[in-house]
Amino acid sequence: MRTILFLTTLALPLMAQDGGQLYGLYCSACHGADGKGATGGQFPPLAGSEWVLGNPDRSIKIVLHGLHQPIEVAGKTYNLEMPPQGAALPDEQIAAILTHVRASWGNKAGAVSVNQVKKVRAATTNRKEYWTAAELLKLHPLENVKPPLANLISYYYKGAFKSMPDFSQLKAAAVEEEPRGLIDYSSYAKTDSFAMMWEGDLLTPAGKHEFLLDSDDGSRLFVDGAIVAEIKTIGPTGRTVKKVVNLKEGLHKIRVEYFEFSGNEGLSVGVKFPKQRNIKWLSKEKGQTSAKSWPEIMLTPADNRPVIYRNFIQGSTARGIGVGFPGQKNMVYSADHFSMELLWGGNFIDAGHHWTDRGVGYEPPASDKVFSLSKQTAYSFTSESATAWPASSKATPRFRGYQLSPQGNPTFMVEVAGARVFDGYESVTDPSPSLLRILRLQGKPAQGISLLIHSGAHEAARPDGFTAGGLSVRLTGGTFRYGSNVVMLDLITPEAQVRYTW
Ligand code: HEC
Structure with a gap:
């Protein structure tokens, strides 16, 4: 009996240690036989872990004294406890296990020598507490992860x-x-x-x-x-x-x-x-514009008919009405401001955000280039007798809804000064792809009606047109009137057409 005991204790350090077998005994219950973390990844992985690569002192310390508090491994945060193994495992076995871990499941890092483990153990003999990830990072920053800041x-x-x-x-x-x-x-x-x-x-x-x-x-x-x-x-x-x-x-x-x-x-x-x-x-949290956490549901006009989207659209008001026309012409009409506010080409809108359970907030148009046509701030254009739409207190305009033509094109209706304005839109290709806006006045208004066409900087201002940052706006029937940062249209003819091309 005595001899046998003596033999085993003596034999252990001399025997080649089987890192794989020891891993199976001492680690795999939590980190998984495949290194991916036991119980379906509830425990952190050692496969592909930035912690086990590079300087081995990090892993040696973890095995010797245990680890607790939050740790991020391969992009996922854990907040668990790993019990210390230093008392149970001699240096040789720790070296063998870590050598195995660093060279398995796709990990590629050098062997860990018994001497390295010995040194770390000697340097930390007085340590009683578990390590924390934050503490270890200060001592041994992760080599393979460059801090963003x-x-x-x-x-x-x-x-x-x-x-x-x-x-x-x-x-x-x-x-x-x-x-x-x-x-x-x-x-x-x-x-x-x-x-x-x-x-x-x-x-x-x-x-x-x-x-x-x-x-x-x-x-x-x-x-x-x-x-x-x-x-x-x-x-x-x-x-x-x-x-x-x-x-x-x-x-x-x-x-x-x-x-x-x-x-x-x-x-x-x-x-x-x-x-x-x-x-x-640069932050731990990723913003919504990164990997989208909702399925993309890109709305596109079908059967050559416009698609209408009534929801919160970024850049417009709560009652913005989005219309995606065939030919990749898109717009938002604000039923709060009675005017077209946004125009863009390309894709219309991704409704996935709103239509899934994450549906809060304003969805931006599905394009980087959006023309913003009229902003509320411009409505102070009331220096003359014409009623600037829609700011006049005398002739408060009212939104009366919209109608769809047989082709599905919308016409928005506004009642103002005892008359009605029909504000219709369609996508045209002749002579060039454009959005055509047809304004019709019905009834006799009690006073002149003007409406806001554009607010903000504009160039090449002429009675029948202007440009604004890549957008060309042309008018037939009537004349544009220019203020310093605003373009108005006086509705003096029964019909006016505005052509937007970009
Ligand atoms: C009782 C379960 C358990 C055992 C056994 C265990 N660990 Fe862990 N290990 C954990 C937990 C839990 C964490 C994360 C602790 C935290 O959240 O702070 C961890 C973290 C680690 C980390 C750093 C994070 C990572 O995933 O790379 C390494 C390295 C590690 N363990 C190696 C080992 C080795 C080697 C063994 C075997 C000698 C072992 N562990 C045994 C539970 C265990």
């Missing part, structure tokens, strides 16, 4: 802010180094009412960068000290602000400010590098 520091402030506080007047309740280089408020989001700020460096090539910012509640993004995007008010995500910034090659200071008043929270910050289609997220 270098030198990132986070500042946390307590307080029920309803707008962005002046951070220079506040004292941070916590300041942390963020070695993962990701903007992430989640460890502070256990209670409402806080604000945060992050500062780090972004390495960029030269050229135009598109930044994206979205948040619940407010946020601000600064690049090299200049404000680039801002969400001022309390409210949900889905208010993405995009801004293109021309940057020189090199490191740029990024600063993000954020406040959460109450309820849900959210913060996404991304950047599209020059000529890149994908967004690189």
Whole structure:
């Protein structure tokens, strides 16, 4: 009996250790025989894990002393506990197991020597606590994952802010180094009412960068000290602000400010590098414009008939009516402003967001290039006797719905000053693909009726037409009247036609 015991203890270090077998004994119950994480990925994987590659000290420490608190492995976050194995496993076995793990299931990293394990064990003999991922990252940053933001520091402030506080007047309740280089408020989001700020460096090539910012509640993004995007008010995500910034090659200071008043929270910050289609997220949370979490349901006109979409469309009002015409001409008519507000070519609208259970917020037109024709701010054009549509208090216009022609083309109806205006639209190809708008006046208005055609900058202004940033607008029947940032049409003939070409 004695001899046998003596033999086994002596023999162990001398025997070649079978890493695969030991893995099956000591690790596979949790990490899975295939390394993908046991119980359907409930446990973190070792296959394809950035933690087991590179410097082996990380994994040695985890096996020796255990691991707890949140850890992100291969893009997924876990918050579990791995018990320490240091007492049960001698150095030789740990070396053999980790050598096996680093060279299995597609992992390609060098062997771990017994000496390496010995060194780590000696250096950490006094350690009683489990490791945390955050702690290990500071000691051994992941080699294969470049942090999106270098030198990132986070500042946390307590307080029920309803707008962005002046951070220079506040004292941070916590300041942390963020070695993962990701903007992430989640460890502070256990209670409402806080604000945060992050500062780090972004390495960029030269050229135009598109930044994206979205948040619940407010946020601000600064690049090299200049404000680039801002969400001022309390409210949900889905208010993405995009801004293109021309940057020189090199490191740029990024600063993000954020406040959460109450309820849900959210913060996404991304950047599209020059000529890149994908967004690189600088935040742990990805914004809605990234991988869409809803199925795409692209609405297209069928049987050569326009398709109508009545829902919240970004850039228009709550009662915006979207129309996708054959020939890839699309528009939104606002029943709140009684005017066409948006025009674009290409695809119409992806209804997937609204039509699935995630249907909240405003859906943008399915195009990058959208002409915004009239904004409410322009309605102060009332300096003369003509009734500027629709601001006059004397002749409050009323929306009377719309009709569809046998071909499915819409005509919107507005009642104003005792008369009716029929505002019809159709897609035409002759002489060139355009959207044709036909305005007809019915009845005798009590006063002159004018309507807003365009607000904002315009070029080449003539009585019968103008251009505005790639959009050509031509009129037959009547004349355009120009203000400094506005184009009006006086409805003096029973019919006027406006042709939009782009
Ligand atoms: C009782 C279950 C269990 C056992 C047994 C176990 N682990 Fe873990 N392991 C975990 C859990 C849970 C985590 C994540 C802990 C957290 O959430 O902080 C983890 C994390 C890890 C990580 C870092 C994250 C990753 O997925 O790469 C490594 C490396 C690791 N374990 C290696 C091993 C090795 C090697 C063994 C065998 C010697 C082993 N573990 C045994 C449960 C276990």
